[in-house]
Amino acid sequence: MHCIETGNTAAATGVKLARTQVIAAYPITPQTPLTEKLSEFVAAGEMKAEYIPVESEHSALSVCIAASSAGARAFTATSANGLLYMHEQIHWAAGARLPIVMCVVNRGVGAPWSVWNDHQDSMSQRDTGWIHLHAASHQQIIDTVIQAFRIAETVRIPVMVCYDGYLLSHTYMPYEVPDQDKVDRFLAGSAPARLLDPSSPMNLNTVTLPNTRPDVRGDIAPAYMEIRHCLQQDLTRTTAVVEQADRDYRDLTGRGGHPLYECYRCEDAEFIAICLGSLSRQLRGVVDSLRSASVKTGVIALRLYRPFPAEQLVPELDKARGVLVFEKALSYGYEGPLFSELKAALYHGSRRPVLHNCIVGLGGRTITTADLHTALADFCVDPETVRKASPQWIGLAPLK
Amino acid sequence: MNTVSKAIDLPIEELVHPGNRACSGCGLSLIYRTALKALGRDTILVVPPSCLTVLQGLYPIAATQLPCVNVTFASTAAAASGVQAALRAQGRQNTLVAAWAGDGGTSDIGIQALSGACERQENFIYICYDNEAYMNTGVQRSGTTPAGALTTTTPLVGKAQQRKNVARIVAAHDIPYVATCSASYPLDLYNKMARARTMTGIRYFHIHTPCPAGWGFDPRFTVKMGKLAVETGLFELYEIENGRFSLTGASKRLLDKERTPVEKYFSVQSRFKVLPREQVERIQQETDRRWNELKQTQS
Ligand SMILES: Cc1ncc(C[n+]2csc(CCOP(=O)(O)OP(=O)(O)O)c2C)c(N)n1
Numbered sequence: 104m105h106c107i108e109t110g111n112t113a114a115a116t117g118v119k120l121a122r123t124q125v126i127a128a129y130p131i132t133p134q135t136p137l138t139e140k141l142s143e144f145v146a147a148g149e150m151k152a153e154y155i156p157v158e159s160e161h162s163a164l165s166v167c168i169a170a171s172s173a174g175a176r177a178f179t180a181t182s183a184n185g186l187l188y189m190h191e192q193i194h195w196a197a198g199a200r201l202p203i204v205m206c207v208v209n210r211g212v213g214a215p216w217s218v219w220n221d222h223q224d225s226m227s228q229r230d231t232g233w234i235h236l237h238a239a240s241h242q243q244i245i246d247t248v249i250q251a252f253r254i255a256e257t258v259r260i261p262v263m264v265c266y267d268g269y270l271l272s273h274t275y276m277p278y279e280v281p282d283q284d285k286v287d288r289f290l291a292g293s294a295p296a297r298l299l300d301p302s303s304p305m306n307l308n309t310v311t312l313p314n315t316r317p318d319v320r321g322d323i324a325p326a327y328m329e330i331r332h333c334l335q336q337d338l339t340r341t342t343a344v345v346e347q348a349d350r351d352y353r354d355l356t357g358r359g360g361h362p363l364y365e366c367y368r369c370e371d372a373e374f375i376a377i378c379l380g381s382l383s384r385q386l387r388g389v390v391d392s393l394r395s396a397s398v399k400t401g402v403i404a405l406r407l408y409r410p411f412p413a414e415q416l417v418p419e420l421d422k423a424r425g426v427l428v429f430e431k432a433l434s435y436g437y438e439g440p441l442f443s444e445l446k447a448a449l450y451h452g453s454r455r456p457v458l459h460n461c462i463v464g465l466g467g468r469t470i471t472t473a474d475l476h477t478a479l480a481d482f483c484v485d486p487e488t489v490r491k492a493s494p495q496w497i498g499l500a501p502l503k
Numbered sequence: 504m505n506t507v508s509k510a511i512d513l514p515i516e517e518l519v520h521p522g523n524r525a526c527s528g529c530g531l532s533l534i535y536r537t538a539l540k541a542l543g544r545d546t547i548l549v550v551p552p553s554c555l556t557v558l559q560g561l562y563p564i565a566a567t568q569l570p571c572v573n574v575t576f577a578s579t580a581a582a583a584s585g586v587q588a589a590l591r592a593q594g595r596q597n598t599l600v601a602a603w604a605g606d607g608g609t610s611d612i613g614i615q616a617l618s619g620a621c622e623r624q625e626n627f628i629y630i631c632y633d634n635e636a637y638m639n640t641g642v643q644r645s646g647t648t649p650a651g652a653l654t655t656t657t658p659l660v661g662k663a664q665q666r667k668n669v670a671r672i673v674a675a676h677d678i679p680y681v682a683t684c685s686a687s688y689p690l691d692l693y694n695k696m697a698r699a700r701t702m703t704g705i706r707y708f709h710i711h712t713p714c715p716a717g718w719g720f721d722p723r724f725t726v727k728m729g730k731l732a733v734e735t736g737l738f739e740l741y742e743i744e745n746g747r748f749s750l751t752g753a754s755k756r757l758l759d760k761e762r763t764p765v766e767k768y769f770s771v772q773s774r775f776k777v778l779p780r781e782q783v784e785r786i787q788q789e790t791d792r793r794w795n796e797l798k799q800t801q802s
């Protein structure tokens with residue numbers, strides 16, 4: 104079925120199609136319409152789920168953590184300060200290995216207040232052990248939400264589906280909604296483990312010791328460090344699971360095909376722009392225009408941010424002369440987080456492209472196509488000189 | 504529902520394993536054992552950081568035979584809501600959810616989630632065991648630490664403020680059932696909890712739980728200490744069922760009995776050793792006033 108709807112509705116529709124059983128959420132702009140839509144689905148009987156209208160984001164994720172431990176498919180969504188307010192629970196969900204799916208409708212964080220888009224919120228949760236997926240279009244939002252449940256339930260790690268506030272959440276765009284029976288088939292055999300059950304009692308998330316010790320049968324039980332090591336190993340293995348989920352999804356629906364990142368005109372590109380989210384669509388236009396002036400450029404939209412697909416990305420990037428990283432987030436006191444990671448990923452290669460970092464669109468600052476064009480064109484002309492200005496703030500207004 | 508009047512009539516089945524990590528003489532281990540008998544096997548526990556987390560044992564040991572999810576400090580009532588929602592979604596209607604938190608986890612950091620759950624009229628039992636301080640982190644003041652008590656964060660002169668009356672705060676949400684209990688009256692606790700087990704909606708228990716380590720008394724006096732709190736009238740045993748308040752058990756009997764002077768209770772624990780005489784008198788007067796009121800409404 105085709106429809107023209109908002110990105111938030113696309114996400115809500117994905118959650119409905121996945122037959123989510125427990126939803127808990129707390130309103131925050133620009134996420135609000137997503138959870139409103141879900142409450143509407145539930146109230147209208149279009150969706151059979153428990154909808155818990157909690158009193159805070161901390162509680163929203165707490166509800167999902169507990170519901171997921173008891174074996175229910177659980178979903179929540181938030182933005183910016185709501186996400187930060189969940190921080191303790193975000194760590195907890197991953198540490199407890201629960202397949203929760205959460206949409207993060209990306210928004211700048213306070214202070215000062217901003218309701219507009221950037222990626223500082225989800226970036227600040229980067230090291231919590233979640234899988235981070237970024238959608239670049241409405242179609243990717245709905246497809247990614249559905250895939251996220253399969254991925255999360257396969258590896259028992261929660262998934263954040265991030266998409267740009269307003270730019271995607273509130274705009275109307277056409278996308279295709281998969282049939283319920285296809286989604287059912289896609290998710291058949293996938294479910295959260297029912298850990299809380301009086302017929303087979305377990306004590307979850309207990310105090311663990313620094314060192315391993317035997318259990319009552321004499322088997323060695325892991326300690327905190329072993330448990331954390333498992334998370335790291337499973338998380339790094341998730342890349343293959345994301346690819347498999349996308350392949351299966353493609354077989355069923357005919358869509359997908361770019362599980363880790365999507366390349367646009369990169370085959371022979373000498374210069375590659377890379378970014379997260381909807382900005383990649385805007386950069387395609389810039390690349391087209393530079394190509395028509397015979398500058399060989401391309402764009403990579405990164406879809407999987409955690410686990411970081413360094414192994415797959417490096418061969419795409421190291422053939423280029425230069426890589427320009429556009430970011431809507433900053434690791435204050437240093438540079439863009441994606442930029443740091445790409446530099447690190449390329450460190451072991453023999454051919455290292457010149458890398459440059461552009462900070463754009465913080466707090467919803469308009470990102471003009473002209474600015475992007477200038478940044479990329481300048482970089483193509485003289486990458487070494489441009490690089491020296493990293494990170495470069497684009498679109499910053501002069502004061503006085 | 505069977506009420507019991509003799510300890511020997513309590514269910515024989517033990518859901519708490521022998522041996523746990525609580526201090527000797529801990530009031531919590533007494534109520535844990537009794538309350539779980541009332542809750543029964545078909546129960547899922549939700550536990551935030553507290554002495555109970557430690558009592559349960561360190562991985563891979565567990566002190567109970569009930570499934571238990573340990574949750575973060577602020578999230579207890581929300582987590583219980585989540586377990587309950589999952590059970591509803593799966594049609595597992597008979598399983599009971601019981602949240603079990605300390606006074607810090609209830610009166611301070613967890614009160615928002617508890618209030619939210621009460622307002623939503625969730626369906627679970629919430630138990631607050633009140634040892635009147637943060638004991639797990641080494642005796643710091645909590646919202647329910649009584650005025651005058653020495654803790655490590657109210658040293659030298661004791662806590663300046665009155666304690667929060669959490670049962671009353673919770674009751675203000677108009678939930679179906681609120682009960683206060685004491686570790687020293689296990690049958691009263693058992694009977695109230697067994698009855699609450701059969702109700703639906705959110706049911707709140709506030710259990711006064713003497714703590715020898717934190718209060719400074721000899722571990723063999725735990726039961727005596729809890730009884731003194733009730734016999735002095737400082738802690739009342741009551742139920743509020745659908746808005747109707749009634750004193751129960753030892754507190755009800757206290758209506759026509761001489762109460763023990765509060766001074767007696769304060770003098771047998773080291774945490775009140777700096778409580779000034781005038782304050783003890785004021786507390787006695789306040790207690791007398793409160794009981795005169797109770798006599799009028801309860802007779
Ligand atoms: C967010 C957070 N802050 C602080 C702590 C540290 N902490 C663990 S248990 C505890 C005290 C618990 O006190 P209470 O709820 O009264 O239970 P008790 O230990 O007295 O049984 C504290 C402060 C924590 N675990 N999480």
Ligand code: SF4
Nearest residue numbers: 525526529554638714
């Ligand atoms: S500190 Fe007090 S409440 Fe905690 S285990 Fe020891 S006696 Fe029990």
